[in-house]
Amino acid sequence: MEDYIKLANVIFPNITKTIDDLEKEYPSRNLPANAEVTRFAPSPTGFLHTGSLFTVLVAKKVADQSKGVFYTRLEDTDTKREVEGSGEELLEQLKIFNVAPNEGYLGNHEEGIYGPYKQSLRADIYKVVIKDLLMRGRAYPCFCSQDELKALREEQEKNKVIPGYYGKYAKCRNLTVDEAIKRIENGDPYVIRFKSLGDHENKIEVHDEIRGDLSLSQNDQDIVIYKSDGLPTYHFAHLVDDHFMHTTIVTRGEEWLPSLPIHLELFESMNWKAPKYAHLPVIMKLDNGNKRKLSKRKDSEAAISYFLEDGYPVSAVKEYLYTIANSNYEEWRMEHPDASYDEFTFSFDKMSLDGALFDLEKLRNISKELIGKYSKDEMTEEMKKYTKVYDRNFYELILKDEEYFTKIMDIEKDKPNPRKDYVTYSEVFSKIKFMYEPYYTELMTSSPLPFNPNFDKELIKKILLEFVDTLDLNNDEQTWFSSLKTLANKYGFANNMKEFKKNPTSYIGQVGDVAEMVRISLTSSKQSPNIYYILKILGINEIRRRINFAISLLN
RNA sequence: GGUCCUUUAGUGGAACUGGUCAACACGUCUCCCUCUCAAGGAGAAGAAUAGGAGUUCGAGUCUCCUAAGGAUCACCA
Numbered sequence: 134m135e136d137y138i139k140l141a142n143v144i145f146p147n148i149t150k151t152i153d154d155l156e157k158e159y160p161s162r163n164l165p166a167n168a169e170v171t172r173f174a175p176s177p178t179g180f181l182h183t184g185s186l187f188t189v190l191v192a193k194k195v196a197d198q199s200k201g202v203f204y205t206r207l208e209d210t211d212t213k214r215e216v217e218g219s220g221e222e223l224l225e226q227l228k229i230f231n232v233a234p235n236e237g238y239l240g241n242h243e244e245g246i247y248g249p250y251k252q253s254l255r256a257d258i259y260k261v262v263i264k265d266l267l268m269r270g271r272a273y274p275c276f277c278s279q280d281e282l283k284a285l286r287e288e289q290e291k292n293k294v295i296p297g298y299y300g301k302y303a304k305c306r307n308l309t310v311d312e313a314i315k316r317i318e319n320g321d322p323y324v325i326r327f328k329s330l331g332d333h334e335n336k337i338e339v340h341d342e343i344r345g346d347l348s349l350s351q352n353d354q355d356i357v358i359y360k361s362d363g364l365p366t367y368h369f370a371h372l373v374d375d376h377f378m379h380t381t382i383v384t385r386g387e388e389w390l391p392s393l394p395i396h397l398e399l400f401e402s403m404n405w406k407a408p409k410y411a412h413l414p415v416i417m418k419l420d421n422g423n424k425r426k427l428s429k430r431k432d433s434e435a436a437i438s439y440f441l442e443d444g445y446p447v448s449a450v451k452e453y454l455y456t457i458a459n460s461n462y463e464e465w466r467m468e469h470p471d472a473s474y475d476e477f478t479f480s481f482d483k484m485s486l487d488g489a490l491f492d493l494e495k496l497r498n499i500s501k502e503l504i505g506k507y508s509k510d511e512m513t514e515e516m517k518k519y520t521k522v523y524d525r526n527f528y529e530l531i532l533k534d535e536e537y538f539t540k541i542m543d544i545e546k547d548k549p550n551p552r553k554d555y556v557t558y559s560e561v562f563s564k565i566k567f568m569y570e571p572y573y574t575e576l577m578t579s580s581p582l583p584f585n586p587n588f589d590k591e592l593i594k595k596i597l598l599e600f601v602d603t604l605d606l607n608n609d610e611q612t613w614f615s616s617l618k619t620l621a622n623k624y625g626f627a628n629n630m631k632e633f634k635k636n637p638t639s640y641i642g643q644v645g646d647v648a649e650m651v652r653i654s655l656t657s658s659k660q661s662p663n664i665y666y667i668l669k670i671l672g673i674n675e676i677r678r679r680i681n682f683a684i685s686l687l688n
Numbered sequence: 689g690g691u692c693c694u695u696u697a698g699u700g701g702a703a704c705u706g707g708u709c710a711a712c713a714c715g716u717c718u719c720c721c722u723c724u725c726a727a728g729g730a731g732a733a734g735a736a737u738a739g740g741a742g743u744u745c746g747a748g749u750c751u752c753c754u755a756a757g758g759a760u761c762a763c764c765a
Contacts, residue, residue, distance in 0.1 A: 178765080388760070498715085501727095
């Protein structure tokens with residue numbers, strides 16, 4: 134016992150604080166009885182992953198609905214993989230999704246009394262705990278080199294025993310304190326390992342909030358808790374941080390499930406109460422018929438920024454993620470079409486255990502519905518926000534005449550079944566650019582106009598001219614359309630498709646054919662929103678100009 | 689390879705503590721509406737609940753075996 138203390142003092146001579154001091158420094162949170170404390174603990178190694186946003190949504194929801202706390206902590210202990218500035222970016226994106234916490238690491242500053250919330254700044258706290266472990270003989274320095282460990286692993290694999298640093302393979306575990314001190318004083322590099330008391334043969338019963346009761350093997354690995362760079366490993370940081378920050382539920386990806394026994398033993402060794410755990414299913418993707426984890430490298434949709442760039446509304450992405458988080462969410466949404474997600478009650482047992490495939494079609498559907506619901510003014514605002522960042526040309530175009538743009542967005546909005554034309558903001562421009570110059574001219578001239586070849590060019594010209602001459606924009610839609618029918622009739626077209634089909638020989642076509650001529654002249658395409666509204670927005674002068682232009686192209 | 693997790697139509701998934709034709713949503717297809725498209729309306733197809741055995745009057749639901757998919761086995765998180 135004396136010896137362990139001696140060793141601890143050799144390793145951490147300057148650490149004088151005790152566990153008790155820390156407990157006083159980070160007292161229990163003053164929260165209602167059932168309040169849950171959750172957290173998001175990303176490492177600054179890149180952009181916000183779609184799967185991460187998923188866990189954030191869940192963690193925040195659980196905290197909010199229990200009137201608890203949701204905070205962020207930056208896990209920047211892997212200095213090698215750290216990407217400059219990505220911590221700030223991560224928080225920026227949380228803000229965009231409106232799920233930024235009010236405690237913890239917030240990018241450019243931090244908030245809260247349980248900090249620091251950046252692990253690299255917590256080195257001394259970890260050392261206090263390690264020193265305590267050291268003094269009780271539950272941790273020890275290990276001088277094995279990477280090469281030695283590699284050799285050990287190969288040996289174990291060859292002999293078909295469980296690989297790792299444990300039991301009789303844990304060489305440095307049996308080093309005497311004097312030997313260890315001698316090597317440290319000699320300047321030999323070392324790490325500190327946890328001394329496990331577990332036995333792989335023993336099973337432990339654990340509870341997961343999502344998966345229920347599980348039977349796992351006890352940990353027997355002497356894992357590294359303190360790296361040679363002076364920073365803790367994930368496992369150890371998890372123990373210390375989630376204890377002193379008083380996390381009540383750890384929400385993390387299911388890839389952590391296998392290391393749960395390690396964490397449980399760690400908590401036990403400190404005689405601390407372990408938090409509850411919820412291991413979330415991972416979002417998958419179908420690749421050549423095989424399911425696999427959404428990968429940062431291969432899948433553009435793994436980065437949440439992809440959806441932002443493509444112009445999916447933030448709430449559509451959240452809505453979709455909630456749909457896969459809780460199976461009853463969609464049902465709830467149908468019953469409460471206008472409610473905020475805050476009113477939905479999330480529960481872990483409504484969560485699927487299997488990793489959901491990312492279903493872009495479903496997202497597109499949700500997005501289309503959502504965009505369809507926006508009013509014309511909301512739509513203009515959203516489009517300004519989007520194009521400002523992702524499509525400057527279009528942004529300028531909108532700003533030039535906002536009223537004009539809003540009118541375009543308003544087409545058939547007030548009808549019983551409003552148009553649902555747009556899935557993403559990014560496709561708006563390509564669908565309406567015919568309303569703008571120079572795009573109109575470009576569209577009209579870049580490829581042959583799709584006029585129906587069954588009709589004589591001269592006939593088309595004549596009809597178009599008469600169409601402009603007789604056009605009265607003051608008419609309502611009904612009247613306007615009847616006059617189009619009158620015009621069509623005059624040139625031998627049927628009033629509608631039914632009539633035409635009944636007597637195909639008595640007509641040369643039907644009113645739709647005439648409408649098509651007008652549509653192509655005004656938009657260059659056979660498909661567009663309701664012509665009546667386009668006419669109203671363009672105004673008589675522009676209509677005349679376009680019709681004449683189309684006629685000139687017919688020669 | 690060891691360990692653990694998972695497995696219901698193309699996709700997401702419902703089915704409470706075993707009990708009528710295995711919901712619903714997206715997607716697909718057909719028809720209707722309609723000046724085109726989008727939307728909307730009506731309908732259809734699509735699953736012997738991974739396979740097998742067992743328990744039971746009765747199993748997607750309980751038990752066992754097999755298979756497949758996934759995760760994990762670092763001084764990375």
